[in-house]
Amino acid sequence: APPALAAARAPYQPPRPRLQSDPASEMEDLRAGADTILHTSGWVDEAAGIARIPIDRAIELMAGGDADAAVEAPAPEWAEAGH
Numbered sequence: 001a002p003p004a005l006a007a008a009r010a011p012y013q014p015p016r017p018r019l020q021s022d023p024a025s026e027m028e029d030l031r032a033g034a035d036t037i038l039h040t041s042g043w044v045d046e047a048a049g050i051a052r053i054p055i056d057r058a059i060e061l062m063a064g065g066d067a068d069a070a071v072e073a074p075a076p077e078w079a080e081a082g083h
Contacts, residue, residue, distance in 0.1 A: 020026055037052070044050040 038055045041051060041053050044052050
């Protein structure tokens, strides 16, 4: 049998069934995906004309005090209808 100290330092394994086969790798993949979204531009909804910009650029725009110029979104339809 292994020494008691070695057994105490063994990584914890949750009871079965284990839903993740490699949680550390899955967390790395999740963080890599989030970093990609935060640091690149791309379409959120191209049909609606909604795009994302890198977070650093968004911070520059907002901190520059020109937030209204940075975000020129049309008013929602319900606002124009007078509801």
